[in-house]
Amino acid sequence: MSKPLAIPPKRALASKEATLFKDLLNHYETKQLKKGLKTADQILKKYPEHGETLCMKGLVLAHMGRREEGIDLVKKGVRFDLTSHICWHVFGLIQKGEKNYEEALKSYTQALRFDRENLNILRDAAQLQTQLRIFDGLVETRSTLLRLRPNVRQHWVGLAVAHHLNGNLTEARKILENYQRTLKNVPDYDIEHSETLLYYVHLLEEIGDLSEALSVLDANSKSRAIVDRTAIMEIRARLLTRQKSEEAEHAWRSLLEHNPDCYDYYRGYLSNIGVELDHSNPEALRVLKEFSASIPKATAPRRLALTISSGDTFKALAEPYLLTGLDKGIPSLFADIKSLYKDKEKQQAVEDIVEASLTPKDPSSSADVEPTTYLWTLYFLAQHHASLSRPDKALSLLETALSHTPTLPELHLCKARVLKRAGDYYGAARCVNDARLLDGQDRFLNTKCGKYLLRAGMSEEASTVFGLFTKKDAPSPGADLEDMQSLLYLLEEANSHRQYGKPNLALKKYMAIKKVFDEVDDDQYDFHGYNLRKFTINIYMRLLKWEDTLRSHPTYVTAAVEASKIFVAVHDDPSLVTSLSPTNLTDAEKKAKKKAKKAAQKVQDDKKASPAASEDKGLEATPQKDDDPDGLKLLASPDGLEQAAKLLHPLSTFCANNIDVWIAIYDVAVRRKKLLQALTALNHARSLDPEHPELHIRAVHLKKTASLLPQPPPAPIGPIFLETIPKIIPDDVSLETFNSQYLQRHSTCSRAILAAAKVLLNLGAPREEVEQTIFTSLRDEVTLDIPSALATLHFLESLKAPRAEDFRAACDAKFVSSTIFKTAEEQRALRQLVMKGSVDASSSPDEVVP
Known part of the structure; x- marks a missing residue:
């Protein structure tokens, strides 16, 4: 065992100050920040260069909201004592609070050089290694923690998870088996033990030891050590199916009795008996009919039967399914069967069945159809014709339905969708506003109204509608929705600004979307410790997989592609920034800007005056004041192309089949002089759709760019680049x-x-x-x-x-x-009609929720 390092002279404290330093650490741990600051000052009076005290004082100041001053003190303290684990640990805490995880881990590594067995530092380092996906280092850290505290259960599970994440499943299995041998007197129905056993079963299944997994599952389910009954049934059915056991069929039937409307259970049952759930499979249809007869209340087997049936069989099955849905008044019936419309024959059959239901069976009587059934049938047919691009027919049906029941919001929403698809954004917004006024306390209707107003370019009116349900003390409804990470609002607002010629504001909202995903990525940090403490390991493993593909979310993809287009446009034409400068704003825009600035300042003043201003601020970086409310600084940023490249980087992996992504990557790469990267993106796009219009533009652009190069690119890029271009556009063909x-x-x-x-x-x-x-x-x-x-x-x-x-x-x-193609004057007149009638209604006490 190595000798402990001697205390450097600068770190040595007299007895009194050493006691005060222990008090300082205790004050910090118990959040007595003012006492801690006073204690630190007492020590520094006598030892002004004591690095550990300086670091602790800086940490206390950071928690008290004096962040910049605190960080400076921490850096100063580290310089005074480069061999103190406390200094490096505090420095790591500060960097972690700034989301600078790589540098924080370096600081923790330095701290561990001087105190290899500090449990707090080891735990923090393990969480950072998981966050950064450094799994080999994580295994080493977790091994050290287990060696130091083998009696702590979460250290065993933490090491098993580390091996699992590092790809060493066999070692993870050994750790869990050794852990189970250490357990004594486990109480009945212990959730933590149950979750650990389920994780062990999942691990065995992933390894491929199906017999052992089934044995462990059965033994622990009988003893009630595993308490999640649904998970037991699902895993058991899956294991028996993979073993091709005769018991598998019974296991799947048990699941179907447990939840007869789960589509995955039917797919699992059919797969187990060797029946494919594909088009016109008579055996699958027979099985589904049996389930429909034995479980008459279940809709899943009847809906699956519609997918695989055809011809007269489909009509016979579809008629009772559709008519039952119409009789019950199920608003989502069309959304349920819309996927069947890929088959033109089924599409026509649905239309015939529903239209026939409107025809009275007795021609002399018109009372065959119930009023509610009649209403929902009209609603269904309107959606049907709207989806087939028959707006006139859909609008005619909706007018009939509205004359029948004008107070049904779904009818107004459907009319809005029809008008939107026809290009009448103002009419669509007016219809959604009519629906909103029918129930002023319905957040969904208000949200829809705001969304359609944004699509009509009516940002101020949309803000007023959103403001009915946002915090009243927020600088603006949009600011509150951004704080709440409302992706729907951010994307619609950004698209609206882009559509109506405000790229600066659009870019600001697109980058706000990027910030939301960054925050979601950062939020997982807290779960690395929490999930191991609470033993929710199975959901934790799914969380990590989900976080790894976070930026494949459609909202992020759209935001990244559109933001990169704006950055590219500004790079090609810098005059876009000057044309949007404040001197070119209209009087209305200047007034709105001044009003927003005044509201934001009032909120800042209120926060400063509140008692909470003196409370512990934590280590999280405080939100900076927005010094670019118009997004002009962001638009004019000199590193715009670099920002665009960072936005698009993850999409090359997650969205390899999205041609718009590859075209955006090309646009950025070619302007950054990354010729090989641009060529690779273009070839990916060509493999997806060689005749795509945007690809045609880029192919010509690449050829022209290559011809204007002053000299060939250096090897090895140059030869590859020049040899590949003729494969896109032959040399003997002019542009x-x-x-x-x-x-x-x-x-x-x-x-x-x-x-x-x-x-x-x-x-x-x-x-x-x-x-x-x-x-x-x-x-x-x-x-x-x-x-x-x-x-x-x-x-x-x-x-x-x-x-x-x-x-x-x-x-x-x-x-x-x-x-949308009307003149500016005509559009202004239409815009004024959108919110007509909402002024009086908004003054009603029942209109909004306080």
């Missing part, structure tokens, strides 16, 4: 010819026409030729939808093309139901 050939192949696709026009502009073609190409998208044979028409109009407006107004008018005439 003009390549673009012309693409346009000929896709002359009836509006997005392809727009892509060809953008390439023409990039190649220096006259504006008249670009406009002429654009206007071919208005021909009858071209499939032009509203999003494509809107993108084309924005492109013409960005060129300041004289014929942009002609294109807008043509689109307005083509899309009769749409209002």
Whole structure:
């Protein structure tokens, strides 16, 4: 055993001060911060260069809200005593509070050099290693903890989990088996022991020792050591199926009796008996019919039967399913069967069945259909026709339904969806507002209304609606929703700003979404210790797997791609920032900005005056004051492309089949001069859809970029880069010819026409030729939808093309139901009608919840 290190002279304290230092540590542990600060000052009067006291004083100050002053003192203390584990531990705590996990772990590693067996430091280091996924180091740390405290149960489980995460399942099994031998007098129905045994069974199953896993499960379920009955049944059925045991069928039937509406149980049962749940499988259909007869209240077998049946059999099964749902008035019936519409025959059969139900069986009587059934049938048919792009038919049915029952919110919401798809965002917002006024205390309806108002570009009105349910002391409803991590609000707000020409505010909201995901990633840190203390190991393992794929969430993907587009646009045209400067704001925008600033300042003043201002602030970094409310500094940031690259980096793994991601990666990489990375992204996109319009633009851009290089890129990148480009666009084909050939192949696709026009502009073609190409998208044979028409109009407006107004008018005439192509004056008038009628209703005492 090594000799303990001698205490350095600078660290040595007299007896009185040594006692005071112990008191200081105790005051910190018990959160007596003022006493701790006073004690530290007493020590520093006599020993002003005592590093450990300086660090502890800095830690106390950080907890008291004097963060910057505290951090400076901690750094000073570390410099005075580089061999103190206390100094390094405190420095690690400060860095951990700033979410700087890599540096915090380095500090803990330094602390352990001088105190190898400090349990607190070892526990903190283990949590950081898990957070950073350094599993080999985690095994070593957990082994040390177990060696030091073998009588602590969580140390055994922690080491097993560490081996499991590191991929050494056999060693994890040995640790758990040794742990179980140490147990004595385990009380009955002990949840912690039950969870550990379930984890052991999962581990055995993952290793492949199915017999042992089943034996452990059965033995401990009989003794009631495992108390989760549902988990026992599920694991047992799964193990027996993998063993191809005759008991497996009975196990699955027991599960179906336990929960007859779980689709996974039916799939497991059918898979066990060797029956595939695929289209037109008569054996699977027979089994499902048996279950429908034996469990008449279960809807799952009847719904699964609709998926695999066809023809007359489908009609016979669908009719009672649909009519029962309509009779019961199930609002989600259409959402339930919508996936069947992939089959055109089933789609027509559903339409025939539901429409036939409206026809009276007795022609002389009109009272065959119950009023409520009639109403929900109209609602179903409206959704049916709306999904098949028949807005006129859907609106006609909804008008009939509204004349029958005008107080049903679902009808107004359905009408709003139809109008939204038809391009009438103002009409859609008006309909949702009508639904909201029917029940002012319904948060869902208010949220829907705010969402549709944002899509109509009515941000202030949306803020007013959201404000009905947000904190009244928040700077704004949007600020409160951002604090509450409302992804729906953040994404809709960002998309609204982007759609209506405010890229600075859009970028700010997209980056707020990124911040939410960063916070969710950071939040897992607390669970590394909590789950082991509470022995909720199975859910903890699922949490870690989920966190590893966190940024595959659709909201993050959309935010990352759209934010990168804005960064790229500013890089290509820096004048975008100056055009959005405050000097160019309208009077209304200036007034709104001033009002928001005043409200934010009032909240800050209230917080400073509150008694809570003197309480323990903790080590978390305090929220910084927003010095960029308009997002202009963010928009003009010099490292915009670097930020975009960081946003997109995880998506190359999680969204490998998303062509928009690869195109965004290309756009950023090629501007960062990462030519090989850009080429790789382009090849990934080509493997997904070689004829994609956006890919066509990038292929031409890459070829042109390569031709403008002053000299070939250095090896090994240069040869690979130059050899691959001809595989995308042959050297013997000019870019003009390549673009012309693409346009000929896709002359009836509006997005392809727009892509060809953008390439023409990039190649220096006259504006008249670009406009002429654009206007071919208005021909009858071209499939032009509203999003494509809107993108084309924005492109013409960005060129300041004289014929942009002609294109807008043509689109307005083509899309009769749409209002998005109206003139600015017409849209202003429509905007004023959206909230009509809500002023009086909002003054009602029943309108909002206090």
